[in-house]
Amino acid sequence: MVLAPIGLAVPPTAAHGLLPGLMLLWREHLPHVQVRLFEGSDEEIGQWLDGGIVDAAVLIDPDPVPQGAVRVATDTFQAVVRRDHPLAGQGSIDLSDLLDDPLLSSTAGCEPQVKRLHSLAGLRYRPAQRIRELMTLLSMVEAGLGVAVVPSLAADMLPDDLTLVPLLPRLERHLVLTGPAARPWHPHVTAIRDVCRRPASADCVSPKGVAR
Known part of the structure; x- marks a missing residue:
């Protein structure tokens, strides 16, 4: 049938x-x-x-x-930055290393985990912008307006001039x-x-x- x-x-x-x-x-x-x-x-x-x-x-x-x-699947949260960013290419970075840049946050589903990641690191969660659409968020990072924290499954969505950097503490x-x-x-x-x-x-x- x-x-x-x-x-x-x-x-x-x-x-x-x-x-x-x-x-x-x-x-x-x-x-x-x-x-x-x-x-x-x-x-x-x-x-x-x-x-x-x-x-x-x-x-x-x-x-x-x-x-x-x-x-x-199981994936981890990583920083997404421009390839010309000083943190690009690092083996891993601390979440606190992102404090010098405006944090762009997606509200489409990952925000609770990003908040938890900040809690684990002992940092206040203070996004400069909260954006619903992930592709809009990535476009803003690409334009140099800030950095973001995204799941590693987002790797296939990145334009060529963006890259992921593993974050500490590690959160799956x-x-x-x-x-x-x-x-x-x-x-x-x-x-x-x-x-x-x-x-x-x-x-x-x-x-x-x-x-x-």
Whole structure:
């Protein structure tokens, strides 16, 4: 029986850095399953999944982790700077090293983790600008208007004149694939989840520079 496409909600960095590999994996192992992508903020994704607009979602650091969910990636938060910035090319830097530059912060989903990173470093979180769209934030860094802290999955989104620099303290985030908590899972959601659980899948979907 051919079923209608399942809706999958994902945050922007996962859509760029993770989903192409997952889509290829699912197409290889589940050619009969069609997945329709919905890109949104963390808040929107949770609402879409709870409200039945989508059948599955990639959630970031859910607490608690939903029953039946599977981790599909782990990445870290890094500084994004221009390639001509004095900190570019460093093996790692302290978060405090960014204090000389205006901090540009994305409100699309990563802000709680960036706040936590500042807390771990004993620093006040004082963004110069709070920007919803990640691509707008990157354009502002590219223009020399400041620096930002982004997940390493954003690497594929960077223009050529921007680069990522690992940050200390190190802070990871975990991305998990799940179905809804309050209703039965669509059988195709269970199927794509099970493919992600296979040991050989890690090499297929791990983006460059993302730890698993």
